[in-house]
Amino acid sequence: MISSTEEHDMGSNERAFNFSAGPGALPEEVLRQARDELLNRGGCGVSVAEMSHRGEHFIAIAEQAERDLRDLLAIPADHAVLFLQGGGSQQFAQVPLNLLPEGGCADYIDTGFWSVRAIEEARRYGRINIAASSHDDGYRHIPRQARWRLSASSAYVHYTANETIDGLEFDWIPEVGDTPLVADFSANILSRPLDVSRFALIYAGAQKNIGPSGLAVVIVRKDLLGRARRCCPTMLDYRIAAGHGSMYNTPPTFAWYLAGLIFRWLKAQGGLTAIAEINRRKQKRLYDTIDASGLYVNRVEAKDRSWMNVPFRLVDDRLDEAFLAGAEVRGLLYLKGHRATGGMRASLYNAVSEAAVDALVAYMTEFERERG
Structure with a gap:
């Protein structure tokens, strides 16, 4: 089963992974x-x-x-x-x-x-x-x-x-x-x-x-x-x-x-060419996970998908609250979709690290497996 809240609860000084659409994540070095x-x-x-x-x-x-x-x-x-x-x-x-x-x-x-x-x-x-x-x-x-x-x-x-x-x-x-x-x-x-x-x-x-x-x-x-x-x-x-x-x-x-x-x-970081390559990898990792899944779906035509904001839904929206609760105790924050559309949304701005995306993908895979 998915681990308990106690196992995943973050320490008071630990930084979370911030997927907020705005205000979004800022680089830790800058902060x-x-x-x-x-x-x-x-x-x-x-x-x-x-x-x-x-x-x-x-x-x-x-x-x-x-x-x-x-x-x-x-x-x-x-x-x-x-x-x-x-x-x-x-x-x-x-x-x-x-x-x-x-x-x-x-x-x-x-x-x-x-x-x-x-x-x-x-x-x-x-x-x-x-x-x-x-x-x-x-x-x-x-x-x-x-x-x-x-x-x-x-x-x-x-x-x-x-x-x-x-x-x-x-x-x-x-x-x-x-x-x-x-x-x-x-x-x-x-x-x-x-x-x-x-x-x-x-x-x-x-x-x-x-x-x-x-x-x-x-x-x-x-x-x-x-x-x-x-x-x-x-x-x-x-x-x-x-x-x-x-x-x-x-x-x-x-x-x-x-x-x-x-x-x-x-x-x-190497300017916009370098950051673009990082952003390309981040969005591909997340979209590939969604597309290979039987639980998550993104309805935007592939050629027009945003690199920065990835909305997705669970095919059974009764699982939404459980998904968000599990994400929060793992320090995966602000994944709830906009009130106008519902569902989920992960924003992958420049300051969102590849490690953050990896953690999100790992959780999504675990969540789906536990409910398979």
Whole structure:
């Protein structure tokens, strides 16, 4: 039989395996460095959380973070990098306020929960054409571009690069001609190399692969700055943010600092090519286990499966509570699926180790065997 809770219960100082969809796992090395620097960062006598955002110490932190992010993603010089408050969901409004003119139209691709949220918010500011959708089959695939129906005069084309809840991910970049291409990369940015030059604007909430929650990174082509509507709040105008180095007001300094540490950690791992290979192995190990099983199922078409967020169900949902309870006592945390979909979900962000995936796979195999 599966071992008892007492045998698997974790010690108070032991780290669990964190499969949360967000806020997600952070690299242990980064957390240790932040702990060691918490009271006195770099000999300056104060914590980063206490520093003036306009002082030389924090300016150096911010500038280094941007340089490292530019290096990791090979961000072209004609793109501005913004570190903003509000997370990814704020961008659902901020994008149309800056890029969708009065009376204009924008194209959106509907591939799941978060693209629907983006569409709903954008409709507050103008005409939105849903150029393609996989709603009818329960978001089990990404519509091939040959089926898209883009508008002739669209202000931009928006898509969600990775659906954290539905478990779909684009492994290709759409071709939209001269129309600005906008993408939500909240869940999969920095998980593999990306040709940023093909995008007019990329945005990403931090709490997956960048850092803690409360921060969003926006990478926007500079020629698009200055197009905000008259009604756009000053705080949401990309031109204002870019012109003030993302410091028009006090930014989320500690989150920005932690993001910078993670960028340096990624570079130390060998950059995005190296982390992509690790991520490829992690997702393959888990999907192979699901596909070979008689108890677990993932319904997303194989070519469109997310590397970062793996939803799965037990064929008998009466076993869900037992599965989650057994996982928790083994230190396999946050596997319960989103409330909108149910089931299970394992998020495999950059900081989730291969050892964590191995432990999850071992438990899933054991659980199925005991109920075979």
